[in-house]
Each structure stands twice: as C-alpha cells, then as structure tokens.
Amino acid sequence: VKSPVGGSLDSQAFRNAMARVSAAVSIITTDGPAGRTGVTASAVCSVTDDPPTLLVCINRASRHNAIFKANGRLCVNTLSANQDHLSGIFAGLTKDSMDARFAAGAWSELALGSPVLVGATASFDCEINQVREVGTHTVFFCRVHEVQTHMEGSALVYFDRRYYNVRAAAAQPAGG
Amino acid sequence: VKSPVGGSLDSQAFRNAMARVSAAVSIITTDGPAGRTGVTASAVCSVTDDPPTLLVCINRASRHNAIFKANGRLCVNTLSANQDHLSGIFAGLTKDSMDARFAAGAWSELALGSPVLVGATASFDCEINQVREVGTHTVFFCRVHEVQTHMEGSALVYFDRRYYNVRAAAAQPAGG
Numbered sequence A, B: 001v002k003s004p005v006g007g008s009l010d011s012q013a014f015r016n017a018m019a020r021v022s023a024a025v026s027i028i029t030t031d032g033p034a035g036r037t038g039v040t041a042s043a044v045c046s047v048t049d050d051p052p053t054l055l056v057c058i059n060r061a062s063r064h065n066a067i068f069k070a071n072g073r074l075c076v077n078t079l080s081a082n083q084d085h086l087s088g089i090f091a092g093l094t095k096d097s098m099d100a101r102f103a104a105g106a107w108s109e110l111a112l113g114s115p116v117l118v119g120a121t122a123s124f125d126c127e128i129n130q131v132r133e134v135g136t137h138t139v140f141f142c143r144v145h146e147v148q149t150h151m152e153g154s155a156l157v158y159f160d161r162r163y164y165n166v167r168a169a170a171a172q173p174a175g176g
Helices: A011-018 A064-071 A081-090 A098-103 B011-018 B064-071 B081-090 B098-103
Strands: A026-030 A037-041 A044-049 A052-059 A073-078 A107-109 A115-117 A122-134 A137-149 A155-159 A162-166 B026-030 B037-041 B044-049 B052-059 B073-078 B107-109 B115-117 B122-134 B137-149 B155-159 B162-166
Touching (some): A011 B052, A011 B122, A011 B137, A026 A052, A026 A064, A026 A115, A037 A064, A037 A081, A037 A098, A044 B011, A044 B044, A044 B052, A044 B137, A052 A064, A052 A073, A052 B011, A052 B044, A064 A073, A064 A137, A073 A115, A073 A137, A081 A155, A115 A122, A122 B011, A137 B011, A137 B044, B026 B052, B026 B081, B026 B115, B037 B052, B037 B098, B052 B064, B052 B073, B052 B122, B064 B073, B064 B122, B064 B137, B073 B137, B081 B155, B081 B162
Antiparallel strands (some): A026 A037, A026 A073, A044 A052, A073 A122, A107 A115, A155 A162, B026 B037, B026 B073, B107 B115, B155 B162
C-alpha cells in the first residue's frame, strides 16, 4: 500500500500492517497521588540496558495518560497466556469500573508502589524519566528500578488481531 | 530483582526480564548515499497511526547506526517463521560480509529505495523523522510512507532467547 503523492499513508493500511507484527501484551499500571489506573498496551520496547530503560506508548486521548504523568511512575506487566482475559478488561471492552478491572487479577507491589500483576511473565517497576508527544500518542521513557519474573508459564502473543499462546516448554522452535 | 539502594538495577537482571517479553524479529535495512546495510532488531514499536509512525532502537556502538542516520531512511522488515536464519545472519553471528548477508534473502524495494524483504510478514518503508540518544541506544522515530504485507505465513516470535513459530492458520488461540 502506497501513500498518495504528497499525502500520507492511510492510517488503516498502517494498522493492518502493524497487525502482522506480533507483540507481547502488557497491562501498564500506576498508583499514587493521582490515583490508581491500568491500561492494556502492546507498544512496549526495550531501549537500553545501561541504565535499564524501556518505553511505552499510550494514547493521549486516554484518560489514563494524565494519571501516569501525574504519578510519575508505572509498572509494565507482561501477560502470561492464561491472563488473556485481562487484556480485554483493561482495554475497556467490558466497561467495568477500574476497581472491578483490578479485581479480575491478583496484585502485589514492588518499591515504587505501582500494582504488580501476580503471574505476569515479567513486571518492570519504573520511574517515568521523560515523555514525548508524537501525534496521537505519548511516548513514556521509563527507568526500570526493579523487575520480577515468573519463569513458568507461556507467553501471550497478539498477532493478526488474535491471541496466541507461546508455550515455553512444549513449543516447537521455528525450524531453521 | 531489586536495585541496590542509591544504585541502578543490574543490566543482566533487566535483560533476563526482557527475555520474558515476547517480540517479533525484524531486519532493519537502508540504502542510499552512505551505503547499504541491514541489522536484526526486536525493539520496534508502533507509536501513532496519525501520521503513521513507528520507532526502532539500535545500538549506538553498531557500525550500522551512522549509516541509517546518514541515509535518513530505513525499512522495517518483520520476519516470517521460515526466515529465522536471517535473524542470526543480520545479527552478525555468521560474520558474513554485508553482501553475503543480503544474498541470503530475496529483496525488492518500494518508493524510498531501502531493501524490502520478500516474504516478510510486513515491511514498512520509512523516512527517519527524529533521532533521540538514550544511554547505549538511538531511538529512531520513523514516518511510514508505504507498507507491504504478506498475509500467508506464520510469524517468528523471540521468547526466552529462543525462536517460536506462531502459525496464523493452524495455531491454537490462547484459551479464555
């Protein structure tokens, strides 16, 4: 798909192509003076391990966005395959209250106090270092202070707008 | 794993936790006045669809980094499961020359001229909009001008430092 001359590539064509890029699914949480919230995101990536830094992109139109900024901290909780129901709940599909959304999972916390999802494949307890507005989204650059991993369990992968289960133990490595 | 008081989380602990976050694998390519190059990356994410924008993180120590910057354009080619051998080749594991690396795949091009991998699940032909240095890595913010997708074929997923095959047609969606 090509952008028209002098124009921009169609947003739908871009989203369709991004659907062909598999991704982990994470619940991004925060708790602090501005309140507790959580939102589903797949736009998470590692930036550098020195100092340990990741980034997360969150829609500016989302009511969660201002809460993350005000609290200045967040936790990235990457879902295990058996936590796929939380993806829809924290994406707002069920229209549950925030308290009801959190009630659907089990939570603990690390040093910075953001909700840490029990059984996530990995949780990253972060301080927000810098924010950058790009079009419709905010890019949060986050310094990772503490991590927690859950070594059993399979990964939840989103691809072609469906969820898949990557079984760490039993999965077939790609042939090569 | 907790960072020591007043200190930083250990880089190795951070990398171990990031290994528990599944990711697509892409070959990032460019061609232009500064030459042709390609490198394997998993730190790719969608930023906003208006205007269509993605970002890629590439090590500053990599010799490819300056070539991307000088050419001002790049293409993100997300690998199909049957292209897993290209991941190692473009990560430099085989120590092949750049010409030999490209000879291991089939390539075309779109409007901006960066190498486009035939059979990739998706290719994003981009102009580099902005670069931001963060620790050891450069974050390239890229405006997507054109996309190409390959709708058959399975996705290559990297998880727990191994490759997995997410079969779009036959795969079992995660239960829920």
